[in-house]
Amino acid sequence: MINTLAQTGARCLLVCQLIGRSGVFLINILGWGKGFKAPCHRVIKQIHHVGVLSLPIIVVAGIFVGMVLALQGYSILSSYGSQEAIGQMVALSLLREFGPVVTALLFVGRAGSALTAEIGLMKTTEQLSAMEIMGVDPFKRVFSPRLWAGVISLPLLATLFSLLGIFGGAFVAVNLLGVYEGSYWANMQGSVLFFDDVIKGLIKALVFAFVITWIALFHGWNARPTSEGISQATTATVVQGSLAVLGLDFILTAVMLGGF
Amino acid sequence: MSLKAQIFVECHHVGFRREDKTVFSGLNMAIKKGQITAILGPSGTGKTTLLKLFCGQLIAATGEVLIDGQDIAELNRVDLFKLRQRMSLLFQTGALFTDMNVFENVAFALREHTRLPEHMIRDLVLLRLDSVGLRGAADLMPSQLSGGMARRVALARSLALDPELILYDEPFTGQDPISMGVLVNLIRQVHEDLNLTSVLVTHDVKEALSIADQVFILAQGRVIGSGTPEQIKQSDDPLVKQFLYGHVDGPVPFHYPAPNLTEQVLHHD
Ligand SMILES: Nc1ncnc2c1ncn2[C@@H]1O[C@H](COP(=O)(O)OP(=O)(O)OP(=O)(O)O)[C@@H](O)[C@H]1O
Numbered sequence: 158m159i160n161t162l163a164q165t166g167a168r169c170l171l172v173c174q175l176i177g178r179s180g181v182f183l184i185n186i187l188g189w190g191k192g193f194k195a196p197c198h199r200v201i202k203q204i205h206h207v208g209v210l211s212l213p214i215i216v217v218a219g220i221f222v223g224m225v226l227a228l229q230g231y232s233i234l235s236s237y238g239s240q241e242a243i244g245q246m247v248a249l250s251l252l253r254e255f256g257p258v259v260t261a262l263l264f265v266g267r268a269g270s271a272l273t274a275e276i277g278l279m280k281t282t283e284q285l286s287a288m289e290i291m292g293v294d295p296f297k298r299v300f301s302p303r304l305w306a307g308v309i310s311l312p313l314l315a316t317l318f319s320l321l322g323i324f325g326g327a328f329v330a331v332n333l334l335g336v337y338e339g340s341y342w343a344n345m346q347g348s349v350l351f352f353d354d355v356i357k358g359l360i361k362a363l364v365f366a367f368v369i370t371w372i373a374l375f376h377g378w379n380a381r382p383t384s385e386g387i388s389q390a391t392t393a394t395v396v397q398g399s400l401a402v403l404g405l406d407f408i409l410t411a412v413m414l415g416g417f
Numbered sequence: 418m419s420l421k422a423q424i425f426v427e428c429h430h431v432g433f434r435r436e437d438k439t440v441f442s443g444l445n446m447a448i449k450k451g452q453i454t455a456i457l458g459p460s461g462t463g464k465t466t467l468l469k470l471f472c473g474q475l476i477a478a479t480g481e482v483l484i485d486g487q488d489i490a491e492l493n494r495v496d497l498f499k500l501r502q503r504m505s506l507l508f509q510t511g512a513l514f515t516d517m518n519v520f521e522n523v524a525f526a527l528r529e530h531t532r533l534p535e536h537m538i539r540d541l542v543l544l545r546l547d548s549v550g551l552r553g554a555a556d557l558m559p560s561q562l563s564g565g566m567a568r569r570v571a572l573a574r575s576l577a578l579d580p581e582l583i584l585y586d587e588p589f590t591g592q593d594p595i596s597m598g599v600l601v602n603l604i605r606q607v608h609e610d611l612n613l614t615s616v617l618v619t620h621d622v623k624e625a626l627s628i629a630d631q632v633f634i635l636a637q638g639r640v641i642g643s644g645t646p647e648q649i650k651q652s653d654d655p656l657v658k659q660f661l662y663g664h665v666d667g668p669v670p671f672h673y674p675a676p677n678l679t680e681q682v683l684h685h686d
């Protein structure tokens with residue numbers, strides 16, 4: 158009994174310590190008080206790694222999710238005889254939810270895990286130490302370009318995802334299910350609001366991007382310098398990143414729909 | 418010049434622990450400017466740890482480490498990084514940046530800390546690579562190098578910025594006799610050309626004694642012998658003798674601290 162309590166306590170302490178460490182880590186990346194700068198070309202190189210290389214999976218997933226939404230939406234809407242509203246339904250679900258959330262989940266798996274493994278390996282092979290000893294701060298040189306690249310890439314990927322999903326949905330609705338093309342687009346135009354749907358979706362994506370990249374970088378940096386350590390860190394990134402996305406999505410949606 | 422100014426690195430009663438193992442207790446050492454100092458010691462005595470203490474990557478638990486008169490534990494991050502630009506550490510593992518080719522690895526510090534035009538960086542890097550015999554390997558990635566080559570690239574990289582203090586962690590392991598000779602000469606030559614203070618950590622007794630001005634022998638968490646190579650060779654201290662002539666039996670244990678072997682083997686439960 159006492160043992161279990163003690164163990165629980167120890168675990169809690171460990172978690173608190175981890176949260177504290179990751180907070181300090183973030184402050185270091187952002188270079189609080191020292192003026193934050195990340196050279197453009199380095200951010201661009203990292204955008205290539207985390208963003209451009211995630212493109213194929215996002216493109217394929219976007220099209221398919223859009224097509225499935227159209228199929229499901231049609232079967233629900235047609236029972237009310239309102240299948241003309243399908244464009245609106247596909248667009249709204251993509252822009253508000255599926256775009257940011259599914260993109261973020263794919264991003265955790267594709268880019269987040271890669272970031273953790275890369276940083277973990279740099280730590281294991283003492284590259285980060287070598288950099289520090291050469292008088293180059295790895296927080297500026299390695300971490301902050303990656304953080305910014307993540308924050309820039311994910312909203313763009315989410316936008317692309319929604320866009321392709323809308324076209325995928327149009328293909329299924331118009332070409333396969335015979336919905337009138339004019340009404341697909343007109344219904345969508347009439348109901349999608351720029352701020353309430355597009356911008357709020359982008360804000361979600363931005364928050365997810367920040368949190369995912371932070372988690373991924375932190376686990377890489379915090380990994381034990383062994384191959385098991387790296388594999389555990391990568392798993393932790395994927396699990397915690399995905400859960401963080403889903404949890405945050407609920408909170409953000411509640412706040413946004415609440416009209417704050 | 419006062420006596421104080423001639424000393425680059427100074428350790429006073431340094432104590433340091435790794436988890437529950439005491440690595441150093443009461444270590445004293447003074448490394449003079451402009452000399453080649455060799456630090457010898459058996460594997461696992463904390464030679465790498467000592468170099469990391471010099472760089473401020475690890476901080477001594479007790480005592481102080483002074484670099485050019487400044488207590489490294491008391492520097493803030495900015496000053497520490499400034500101080501580090503004057504020194505350079507050759508890692509035991511090389512620690513090359515795996516996402517850059519050999520050329521970019523050597524150019525790294527130049528690009529980070531100077532605003533030299535591209536053609537000058539190119540010339541400097543090629544000269545450095547040439548001096549370690551690897552100019553032809555400039556376009557290779559670190560994964561394509563052998564262990565010995567990687568270490569020579571790391572050496573070229575640590576010399577790139579013309580440091581004042583250079584710390585070599587085991588530069589000779591993994592070198593064939595030819596490149597070993599080249600390396601010994603190279604270390605001596607850059608030492609003289611660049612007016613360096615060199616610290617050489619190694620367990621190669623012969624090379625160390627041939628190249629060093631001053632030798633420290635490290636064991637059991639402290640300095641067990643120091644002096645010029647001549648003094649060391651003539652030392653009567655049994656600890657020093659054991660290390661120099663490689664006797665297995667002696668005051669310095671070959672084994673990592675462990676319970677008695679017979680007990681551990683026979684009484685397993
Ligand atoms: N990251 C670490 N965590 C815990 N203990 C460590 C760590 N690194 C080294 N040690 C311990 O510290 C002691 C000194 O290690 P160090 O690497 O400094 O030895 P060394 O003298 O460089 O040995 P070698 O000649 O084999 O390179 C060793 O006993 C080792 O077990």
Ligand SMILES: [Mg+2]
Binds near residue numbers: 464465509586
């Ligand atoms: Mg070592």
